[in-house]
Amino acid sequence: MEANVNVRDFEAAAKAVLDPVHFDYFASGAQDELTVRANEAAFRRLALVPRILRGHKPPRLGRTVLGSQASMPIMIAPTAFHRLAHPDGERASVRAAAEAGVIMIAAMLATVAIEDMADEARKVAEEPVLWFQLYLQPDLGFTEAIVRRAEAAGCTALVVTVDSPALGRNERGDRNDFHDLPPGIRCENLRESGGSVRGVVLSPEISWRHLDWLRGITRLPIVLKGVLHPADAELAQRRGIDAIIVSNHGGRQLDGTPPAVDRLRVIADVVGGELPLLVDGGIRRGTDVVKTLALGATAAAIGRPVLWGLAAGGEDGVARVLDLLRIELLNALTLCGCDSVESVPRDLVIQGAM
Ligand SMILES: Cc1cc2nc3c(=O)[nH]c(=O)nc-3n(C[C@H](O)[C@H](O)[C@H](O)COP(=O)(O)O)c2cc1C
Ligand SMILES: CCCCCCC(=O)C(=O)O
Numbered sequence: 001m002e003a004n005v006n007v008r009d010f011e012a013a014a015k016a017v018l019d020p021v022h023f024d025y026f027a028s029g030a031q032d033e034l035t036v037r038a039n040e041a042a043f044r045r046l047a048l049v050p051r052i053l054r055g056h057k058p059p060r061l062g063r064t065v066l067g068s069q070a071s072m073p074i075m076i077a078p079t080a081f082h083r084l085a086h087p088d089g090e091r092a093s094v095r096a097a098a099e100a101g102v103i104m105i106a107a108m109l110a111t112v113a114i115e116d117m118a119d120e121a122r123k124v125a126e127e128p129v130l131w132f133q134l135y136l137q138p139d140l141g142f143t144e145a146i147v148r149r150a151e152a153a154g155c156t157a158l159v160v161t162v163d164s165p166a167l168g169r170n171e172r173g174d175r176n177d178f179h180d181l182p183p184g185i186r187c188e189n190l191r192e193s194g195g196s197v198r199g200v201v202l203s204p205e206i207s208w209r210h211l212d213w214l215r216g217i218t219r220l221p222i223v224l225k226g227v228l229h230p231a232d233a234e235l236a237q238r239r240g241i242d243a244i245i246v247s248n249h250g251g252r253q254l255d256g257t258p259p260a261v262d263r264l265r266v267i268a269d270v271v272g273g274e275l276p277l278l279v280d281g282g283i284r285r286g287t288d289v290v291k292t293l294a295l296g297a298t299a300a301a302i303g304r305p306v307l308w309g310l311a312a313g314g315e316d317g318v319a320r321v322l323d324l325l326r327i328e329l330l331n332a333l334t335l336c337g338c339d340s341v342e343s344v345p346r347d348l349v350i351q352g353a354m
Contacts, residue, residue: 006328007284007308007321007324013308013311013317014026014308014309014310015027024176025081025084025178026079028173030168030169032255035251035255035259038258040284043261043282043283047350047351048290050336050348053337059334059340059341060340061073061330061341066156066243069129070101070129072325073289073297073341074302074322074325075104075299075302076104076306077105077302078105078106078107079107080109080187082110082112083111088315089110089111090107091116092315092318095120095124096309097121097128097318098128099124099319103129103299104128105131106130106131106150108132108146108187109189111185114132115149117130118130131155131156132147132157132159133158134146134160135202136206137200138206140210140213142198147218149189157222158220160211160222160225163226164226164249166204167253168252169255211224221243222242223241223243224236224241224243224245225244226247227246227247228263229263230270242276244276245301246260246264246278248281250282250303260281261279264292268297272296276298277298278298279297279300281303283302284302284305285328289332293344294349295349305321306321309321336348
């Protein structure tokens with residue numbers, strides 16, 4: 001793992017070992033993949049303007065997010081099907097996250113059951129923080145059952161993905177004819193008592209009414225994932241939502257959406273200070289994380305980098321990815337003249353292509 005010195009090295013290492021069809025599933029986005037590329041490119045158009053001679057101690061990286069203590073403001077975004085990347089799948093990723101004190105959002109479409117993920121995390125940390133991502137299902141009885149499982153497993157927040165009224169058009173997947181999981185790999189949270197696995201439904205009929213219903217059946221904080229419009233952020237706040245993830249689903253849903261990081265400030269201007277703002281999409285460097293903090297994020301989440309680490313080295317690979325980002329973040333904050341993740345000033349970041 002030591003030969004890989006940044007996230008890009010891990011992407012190359014993952015590509016070298018993965019079945020090309022599975023690599024394409026992880027790497028790809030919707031249609032022309034404009035948004036996939038834009039997410040990363042957006043960080044190159046943001047420049048950091050450091051302050052000097054601040055005379056501070058090494059920066060503190062810890063941050064509290066929705067009442068949970070995290071060792072750094074980097075979280076693991078929910079991604080489906082980890083067992084396509086490595087036989088240990090989500091068991092490996094959750095162990096690495098828990099060991100690192102990093103909040104992990106478990107995907108509803110995980111290939112390890114949420115109960116098993118929670119057990120695995122508790123083997124390496126006393127109080128691991130696990131959140132659960134949910135696609136609200138039109139079958140509310142099933143949705144409630146899965147929420148109860150997440151609660152019973154000890155998840156401390158529900159992350160409702162709201163950018164998926166339909167599945168994005170993935171042309172790499174179509175070319176590869178990749179429409180099913182290989183034998184032996186299943187979405188374990190969708191397994192019914194008889195052993196069969198139900199399909200997930202992505203429905204345009206899901207609405208704020210369903211969020212109100214969810215608010216009524218659980219005391220867990222509710223996080224909306226996939227917000228890009230400030231008006232939706234405002235609605236979310238009025239509806240009693242607890243946090244927002246500014247996200248375009250890593251460019252996998254509607255191609256042509258703006259880079260998530262470019263929507264942060266406009267949303268922060270409306271609800272920042274009231275609602276914790278998280279962001280994901282294209283974050284590959286510690287400096288990217290610093291930019292999101294300056295633009296109003298409480299924390300930033302990574303999707304594909306975790307999959308690259310997992311594919312390249314299982315638990316050790318994910319651990320190394322998290323460690324590299326931690327080292328980069330510490331270095332970047334120090335060079336910027338910041339003594340903590342809380343004290344990153346707005347004027348640290350300006351538009352400036354490089
Ligand atoms: C392979 C893959 C699977 C994903 N699965 C889910 C999912 O099941 N639920 C969800 O809300 N988001 C899912 N996402 C989106 C991520 O949560 C996140 O928004 C995105 O990966 C962030 O961009 P990044 O990969 O550039 O870091 C997935 C992303 C990828 C790459
Ligand atoms: C039929 C639902 C497939 C959803 C796949 C998981 C996901 O969100 C992704 O981006 O991939």
